[in-house]
Amino acid sequence: MIHPEEAERLQGVNLYLIGMMASGKSTLGIELATQLGFQFFDTDALVEQIAGCPIPQIFADQGEAAFRDLETQVLAQLSSYTRLVIATGGGIVLRPQNWSYLHHGLTIWLDVAPALIWERLLKDPGQRPLLQTPDPEVTLHRLMEQRQPFYAQADVRVSILSETRLPQLAEQVWQAIRARLREGIPSR
Known part of the structure; x- marks a missing residue:
């Protein structure tokens, strides 16, 4: 559990959770926001x-570029506030412009093992427009390889190799954030 005086060390700086689909950004984001006394937002939900309409419909009717434009709009608006925990879409890191907004806060990469992401997607496939391919597992691995150099630009990296209970995961993430804060909040 994060103590209020520890939360003050963030000085109101937003936390941006980045990572692949099914990495647990939204679930963890709600938990972190609750513990920190911050507000939580999910960029996909806001889009x-x-x-x-749902994201798959945006992709079908207007294409991925239109979705990415809306995603950038949402991120730009959120970055003007403080004391937020924001779960981002998996591809938000692909646009250089988005990094100018992400750098308004602390970026945390949930680096989840590929096998674990695939297992989660099989349990709850949802409608993932980018995985509507003849071989979604190969597509997932290709997306992960493509995005990894972008995710690696995060301020904090948290490796998740197996399913972890939410309180323990929140503590693991907070420990990583705390270590980063000891180094100082990055100035951009």
Whole structure:
């Protein structure tokens, strides 16, 4: 559990959770926001709210570029606030412009083992537009390879090799953030 005086060490800086689909950004984000006394936002949920339709429909009707434009809009708006925990879409790191917004806070990469992500996707496939391919597992690995250099730019990296209970994961992430804070919040 994060103590309020520890949360003050963040000085209101936003936390941006980045990583692949099914890495647990939203679930963890809600837990971290609760413990820190911050507000939680999910960029995918906000994109759907603005578009008035689910993400798969945005992809089908308008294409990935339109989705990415909305995602950037949402990120730009959120970055002007403080004391937020923000779960981002897996591909948000691909646009250089988005990094200018992500750098308004502390980026935390949930680096989940590929086998674990695939296992989670099999349990709860949902509608993942980018995985609507003849071989979604190969597509997933290709996306992970493509995005890894971008994720690696995060301020904090948390490796997740197996399923971890949420309280322990939140503590693991907070320990990584605490270590980063000892080095100082990055100035951009």
